Amino acid sequence: MDISTVNALTYEEFVELFGNVVEKCPIISAAIWSHRPFKDLTDIEAHITEFIHSLSDSGKEGILRCHPDLAGRDLQSGTLTRESREEQSQAGMTTLDSAEILLMHRLNSEYKERFGFPFVICARLNNKADIVRLLSERLKNDRAAERELAIEEVKKICSLRLHNIVLSGIQTKL
Numbered sequence: 001m002d003i004s005t006v007n008a009l010t011y012e013e014f015v016e017l018f019g020n021v022v023e024k025c026p027i028i029s030a031a032i033w034s035h036r037p038f039k040d041l042t043d044i045e046a047h048i049t050e051f052i053h054s055l056s057d058s059g060k061e062g063i064l065r066c067h068p069d070l071a072g073r074d075l076q077s078g079t080l081t082r083e084s085r086e087e088q089s090q091a092g093m094t095t096l097d098s099a100e101i102l103l104m105h106r107l108n109s110e111y112k113e114r115f116g117f118p119f120v121i122c123a124r125l126n127n128k129a130d131i132v133r134l135l136s137e138r139l140k141n142d143r144a145a146e147r148e149l150a151i152e153e154v155k156k157i158c159s160l161r162l163h164n165i166v167l168s169g170i171q172t173k174l
């Protein structure tokens, strides 16, 4: 799908296509739509980044809270979004044994208890060993540093989701 096709989308089509590039935060695509015509994919990403960086700390934490835990309740109950299910599966979160599930649950709970938002990492760029190691390491960060680091991970997830939509040429479903 080329950028002229993206720029020709109606508001509804645009949000239908890009509404979940940041997990469960369609407001971001709804907001950046007014910046069209976009020069290219990088321009779309730049507007998303600008929106996220313009948020207050609590706004950024709100974005983090929209993310499902890795190997968490949503995965166990099958209520993950399509994108999240694919990402978690690719990182090996769907083939954990019971001890690994318990470890992830304990670390995720400890992390949420400490920071007040869930551990977020770009699952497509990590395997399950990386995730356990980085979750354990990042638990030691202070809140401000961890918030910024987690938002950088959200931007990586967003970038991969954007590229997947545009480069896989998903025609608008409408």
Ligand SMILES: NC(=O)NC1=NC(=O)NC1=O
Residues within 6 Å of the ligand: 023, 067, 068, 069, 070, 083, 084, 085, 087, 088, 118, 119, 120, 121, 122, 123, 124, 157
């Ligand atoms: N808590 C998370 O990091 N969740 C996720 N990371 C991804 O890459 N996809 C998710 O659902």
